[in-house]
Amino acid sequence: xxxxxxxxxxxxxxxxxxxxxxxxxxxxxxxxxxxxxxxxxxxxxxxxxxxxxxxxxxxxxxxxxxxxxxxxxxxxxxxxxxxxxxxxxxxxxxxxxxxxxxxxxxxxxxxxxxxxxxxxxxxxxxxxxxxxxxxxxxxxxxxxxxxxxxxxxxxxxxxxxxxxxxxxxxxxxxxxxxxxxxxxxxxxxxxxxxxxxxxxxxxxxxxxxxxxxxxxxxxxxxxxxxxxxxxxxxxxxxxxxxxxxxxxxxxxxxxxxxxxxxxxxxxxxxxxxxxxxxxxxxxxxxxxxxxxxxxxxxxxxxxxxxxxxxxxxxxxxxxxxxxxxxxxxxxxxxxxxxxxxxxxxxxxxxxxxxxxxxxxxxxxxxxxxxxxxxxxxxxxxxxxxxxxxxxxxxxxxxxxxxxxxxxxxxxxxxxxxxxxxxxxxxxxxxxxxxxxxxxxxxxxxxxxxxxxxxxxxxxxxxxxxxxxxxxxxxxxxxxxxxxxxxxxxxxxxxxxxxxxxxxxxxxxxxxxxxxxxxxxxxxxxxxxxxxxxxxxxxxxxxxxxxxxxxxxxxxxxxxxxxxxxxxxxxxxxxxxxxxxxxxxxxxxxxxxxxxxxxxxxxxxxxxxxxxxxx
Amino acid sequence: xxxxxxxxxxxxxxxxxxxxxxxxxxxxxxxxxxxxxxxxxxxxxxxxxxxxxxxxxxxxxxxxxxxxxxxxxxxxxxxxxxxxxxxxxxxxxxxxxxxxxxxxxxxxxxxxxxxxxxxxxxxxxxxxxxxxxxxxxxxxx
Numbered sequence: 024x025x026x027x028x029x030x031x032x033x034x035x036x037x038x039x040x041x042x043x044x045x046x047x048x049x050x051x052x053x054x055x056x057x058x059x060x061x062x063x064x065x066x067x068x069x070x071x072x073x074x075x076x077x078x079x080x081x082x083x084x085x086x087x088x089x090x091x092x093x094x095x096x097x098x099x100x101x102x103x104x105x106x107x108x109x110x111x112x113x114x115x116x117x118x119x120x121x122x123x124x125x126x127x128x129x130x131x132x133x134x135x136x137x138x139x140x141x142x143x144x145x146x147x148x149x150x151x152x153x154x155x156x157x158x159x160x161x162x163x164x165x166x167x168x169x170x171x172x173x174x175x176x177x178x179x180x181x182x183x184x185x186x187x188x189x190x191x192x193x194x195x196x197x198x199x200x201x202x203x204x205x206x207x208x209x210x211x212x213x214x215x216x217x218x219x220x221x222x223x224x225x226x227x228x229x230x231x232x233x234x235x236x237x238x239x240x241x242x243x244x245x246x247x248x249x250x251x252x253x254x255x256x257x258x259x260x261x262x263x264x265x266x267x268x269x270x271x272x273x274x275x276x277x278x279x280x281x282x283x284x285x286x287x288x289x290x291x292x293x294x295x296x297x298x299x300x301x302x303x304x305x306x307x308x309x310x311x312x313x314x315x316x317x318x319x320x321x322x323x324x325x326x327x328x329x330x331x332x333x334x335x336x337x338x339x340x341x342x343x344x345x346x347x348x349x350x351x352x353x354x355x356x357x358x359x360x361x362x363x364x365x366x367x368x369x370x371x372x373x374x375x376x377x378x379x380x381x382x383x384x385x386x387x388x389x390x391x392x393x394x395x396x397x398x399x400x401x402x403x404x405x406x407x408x409x410x411x412x413x414x415x416x417x418x419x420x421x422x423x424x425x426x427x428x429x430x431x432x433x434x435x436x437x438x439x440x441x442x443x444x445x446x447x448x449x450x451x452x453x454x455x456x457x458x459x460x461x462x463x464x465x466x467x468x469x470x471x472x473x474x475x476x477x478x479x480x481x482x483x484x485x486x487x488x489x490x491x492x493x494x495x496x497x498x499x500x501x502x503x504x505x506x507x508x509x510x511x512x513x514x515x516x517x518x519x520x521x522x523x524x525x526x527x528x529x530x531x532x533x534x535x536x537x538x539x540x541x542x543x544x545x546x547x548x549x550x551x552x553x554x555x556x557x558x559x560x561x562x563x564x565x566x567x568x569x570x571x572x573x574x575x576x577x578x579x580x581x582x583x584x585x586x587x588x589x590x591x592x593x594x595x596x597x598x599x600x601x602x603x604x605x606x607x608x609x610x611x612x613x614x615x616x617x618x619x620x621x622x623x624x625x626x627x628x629x630x631x632x633x634x635x636x637x
Numbered sequence: 638x639x640x641x642x643x644x645x646x647x648x649x650x651x652x653x654x655x656x657x658x659x660x661x662x663x664x665x666x667x668x669x670x671x672x673x674x675x676x677x678x679x680x681x682x683x684x685x686x687x688x689x690x691x692x693x694x695x696x697x698x699x700x701x702x703x704x705x706x707x708x709x710x711x712x713x714x715x716x717x718x719x720x721x722x723x724x725x726x727x728x729x730x731x732x733x734x735x736x737x738x739x740x741x742x743x744x745x746x747x748x749x750x751x752x753x754x755x756x757x758x759x760x761x762x763x764x765x766x767x768x769x770x771x772x773x774x775x776x777x778x
Binding site: 415418419420422423424425426427429430431432433434455458459461462 | 648650651653654657697725726727728729747748749750751752754
């Protein structure tokens with residue numbers, strides 16, 4: 024049997040004729056003999072000669088262990104050909120992936136003459152491995168993304184699934200029609216779009232599924248089917264909606280606000296004006312954009328305005344400025360503009376937001392008030408000066424005639440001593456007494472007006488020390504009187520020392536006077552806190568008075584007792600009240616007829632609590 | 638030495654009462670009365686200067702006020718050391734302060750009670766006319 028094996032070289036096949044014996048007996052290919060081999064077969068095995076191939080091939084084929092049972096089966100059943108893919112090592116140690124075909128020419132008991140045809144499969148094997156790797160990568164990639172991916176073949180049956188398909192109730196059944204793996208509604212939508220995909224290559228749309236929203240992207244696959252990618256956009260949609268709502272809320276608020284609102288970006292340029300602003304200026308938002316708004320600022324105010332704005336902008340601090348802005352009717356109105364830096368929740372500076380209000384009327388009012396205050400002050404100053412002049416002339420001009428009345432009455436009394444009867448002497452004495460009383464009235468009136476005008480120098484004053492001094496003076500004038508006086512160690516108040524001394528002189532003087540007829544006179548001076556306010560007091564157990572008559576007690580010339588019993592001009596309490604009022608305080612009295620009186624007064628300021636007083 | 642009092646006073650009643658008060662104590666040999674400020678200056682700086690021992694000066698005067706008279710007295714070498722007692726109805730703080738600032742030696746408010754005035758006059762006369770050692774006049778040196 025002659026066969027020119029080299030013919031096969033031309034068709035790219037490696038061919039050898041093998042004489043295989045003893046496979047059944049030995050269970051291996053030890054007795055295999057290479058009868059002949061073509062050049063490609065030698066080349067494949069990297070053998071240079073047939074002898075080399077003969078030496079190595081049985082061992083190399085023995086490695087392909089699967090070959091033995093095939094051969095055994097073949098010998099038993101007389102099969103026509105054995106095909107198998109196997110690997111074997113070449114002479115140089117490289118691994119060969121081969122597709123082998125063993126075609127028996129003759130079966131002779133335990134011996135077979137076989138034609139071996141071998142094709143190198145290495146390239147195919149490599150490609151398959153690469154394909155596997157690519158598939159693996161695709162799988163991992165698809166599992167890694169949060170989208171659902173469904174691969175559908177041209178026939179509508181599903182080829183693969185990836186992503187969180189459970190969440191969409193998609194059953195991962197490969198080979199099942201898409202309509203049967205997806206929930207009905209979803210399946211219909213996807214099916215309805217498959218034709219469109221073929222036309223557009225990529226087709227995207229949004230769809231609702233259950234309570235969630237998805238963005239579907241359908242891509243034509245090379246195999247004629249489609250990839251459907253479903254992305255859950257519910258959160259994004261919700262966030263966008265919330266943003267839209269808050270934007271809308273802001274617009275409604277901004278447009279409804281009775282102020283002019285503006286907003287600028289990090290570049291300092293304005294990109295928002297509310298309805299109020301646009302209605303005020305009568306311009307369009309396009310005209311106002313950027314620095315357009317500044318065209319409406321009064322020329323004289325422009326530089327100051329821009330400097331304030333830009334300086335604040337650089338320092339990123341809030342600012343307030345007043346400037347004149349042109350209204351739609353061409354009139355320039357004063358506005359108060361308050362700007363605040365906008366900081367995002369992440370702490371990033373985003374520009375400014377500001378609001379303006381029309382303060383033209385307010386400013387005019389302010390100016391008018393200022394003027395009014397000024398003119399009133401001038402008037403008041405004039406009035407005070409006039410009053411002062413009046414008081415001055417009273418002290419001069421009213422007292423001079425009184426001196427005449429008193430002096431000449433006394434002259435008559437002296438010069439006519441013994442010539443006047445008792446009645447006339449009494450009358451002249453009454454004239455003198457009346458003149459002197461009027462002198463005192465004038466003096467007290469002057470004091471009253473002086474207290475009303477005196478400047479008040481507030482400082483810390485110890486009322487206890489003042490009271491001690493006053494009591495001593497009273498005692499010196501009437502050493503025979505025995506009065507128990509209770510005064511704390513210290514009694515701190517805040518006020519004008521001179522005026523507060525006058526207050527105490529009046530009140531303690533009254534207490535001294537009105538306890539004249541009391542058996543055991545007691546005068547108490549102190550302070551107490553009532554209703555959170557500190558009140559000072561002078562209390563006596565003198566004659567007191569009926570509270571029904573207390574109404575006009577603090578008015579000048581009001582007296583509750585007869586001059587004969589308790590002399591006085593009736594101006595002391597009026598002066599006292601005036602002093603307390605001028606200190607911003609209040610004075611009031613509690614009394615009852617025959618049981619004494621208690622005068623209490625407050626002084627504002629913050630007197631510190633003292634030891635020893637209640 | 639003859640002791641003259643210059644009384645500067647525009648009110649007749651006050652002049653009469655002052656006379657009476659000083660007479661009571663026989664303190665003054667002579668009281669010369671000027672009824673306005675200008676007349677007072679004429680007496681002090683005229684051709685025959687009066688050279689009083691003390692001046693009793695009212696403040697509220699026609700033509701030239703008492704304070705103006707005081708200012709002129711203190712501004713003149715001849716009278717800069719002359720004792721001046723301001724005797725007035727006013728006890729206005731401003732008048733008191735201004736009087737002392739201009740160099741008044743004393744400030745007395747005329748009381749309504751004549752007996753009090755008599756007492757004041759007695760004390761004034763006693764002090765300024767009897768006890769006080771007046772400065773030597775330049776012409777005497």
